[in-house]
Amino acid sequence: MSKVLNEFREFAVKGNVVDLAVGVIIGAAFGRIVESVVSDLFMPMVGAILGGLDFSNYFIGLSSNVTANSLAAAREQGAVFAYGNFLTIVINFLIVAWILFLVVKGINRLRRKAAEQPAPPAAPTKEEVLLTEIRDLLAKKA
Known part of the structure; x- marks a missing residue:
């Protein structure tokens, strides 16, 4: 049993899992x-441009019991087809996808720049320094 727990601990603390x-x-x-950006900032501006439309309250009642004017109240009355809310979520997704595209594009650009630049020379190891000193001493004696 402890072997399984040890394996699980190794898995759980691996860098990839934590990341x-x-x-x-x-x-x-x-x-x-x-x-919040979509529902509180973007969609109200779109609604204002289109004549004060509030997409979050666009719905179609799926039963005759639904007579409310707001989506929240309509959902309490029965089933609704909330296409305005769906539209808001689609716009939300497109914004997230666009931002992630820009982030990945920026990361790829930085990686390409890093790959184009030659790596700085590594500091010599202790062995290399010692061998260089030995070479220089032998050169002086010759």
Whole structure:
């Protein structure tokens, strides 16, 4: 049993697993930021440009019981086809995809620049320094 626990511990503390966990947490926080940008900033501007439309409340009631004017109230009355909310989520996805594209593009550009530049010479090892000193001493004696 302890062998399994040791293997699990090795797996759990590997760099890739920790990096993935950090990425998921940051991604979730980033998703909430983008959701706020879309729903609180972007969509109201689009609605204002299109004559005060509020996409979040665009829905079609799927039963005759749905008579509300807001999506939240309509959902309490019955099933609704919330296409405005779907549109907002699609725009949210497109913004996230675009930002990730720009981030990956920037990282790729930096990698290409790093690959084009020659690596600086490595500092000589202790052995190399010692051998150089020995060579210089032998050259002086000759």
